[in-house]
Amino acid sequence: MKSRANVKGHPLHPILVTFPIAFFTGTLLFDILSLCFHSWHFWWMGSYLEAMGILCGLGAAIPGFIDYLYTVPPKSSGSKRAVTHALLNVSMLVFFTIALVLRHYTHTSASVIIIPEIVGFIFICIAGWLGGTLVYRNQIGVDPRYAGAGKWKEATIHTSDNRVEVCAINELKSNQMKLLHLNGKRIVLARTEDAYVAFDDRCSHKGGSLAGGSMICGTVQCPWHGSQFSVTDGEVKAGPAKDPIETYKTEESNGKVYLLLP
Secondary structure, three states: OOOOOOOHHHHHHHOOOHHHHHHHHHHHHHHHHHHHOOHHHHHHHHHHHHHHHHHHHHHHHHHHHHHHHOOOOOHHHHHHHHHHHHHHHHHHHHHHHHHHHHHHHHHOOOOHHHHHHHHHHHHHHHHHHHHHHHOOOOOOOOOOOOOOOOOOEEEOOOOOOOOEEEEEEEOOOOOOOOEEEEOOOEEHHHHHHHHOOEEEEEEEOOOHHHHHHHEEEEEOOOOOOEEEEOOOOOOOOEOOOOOOOEEEEEEOOEEEEEEEEO
């Protein structure tokens, strides 16, 4: 069993994305100035900014891809939004790269070269809006858990057994949760006031991660839209979700907690 701490979003991602946004915005600004004042100084400044923007955009893509793999809940509205966000960013890099190639290796006029830059800048604006939606609506890169929820717990387990050891009996505090990646499936292990319980990590409404929400009095609440479920039988206690979540049996023995798979 391998455990690791969840960062709730790569810490470098929100820092690195500011650089390509700044460089590409500066590129378009200086190129417009060069056309207005017929100045090659502005034109060459835009060229340097464009090259730096491409390099920084490629660098920012790395933690963004890590976030998509390990932080964005799969099969959720957030996952679809993240894919669109990534495609827009890739398209933005392609258009600014085309502009840079045209600038240095062809005799294309400046008024034509600025067209792919304008398209790329539009993609930046749309991708930025989607990025903000991922943060504020889908809580990507944000830890929304309540005070005293305990340290984030996460483990990856690969096994063919139906009875799986998942933690020590005293590992979790009351109302604390642990996200298990069990053979590629996301299951939440939690400790109520009475016993250990287990349930699917996916909210039945929009696919939000329940492990990132809050749990109290035998009820878990999705951090995205507030749907509430019973952690013992999965029934919906409050909408907007309409369908229950799947629950699993647990067993305590010899100081260990075991998950019983169907």
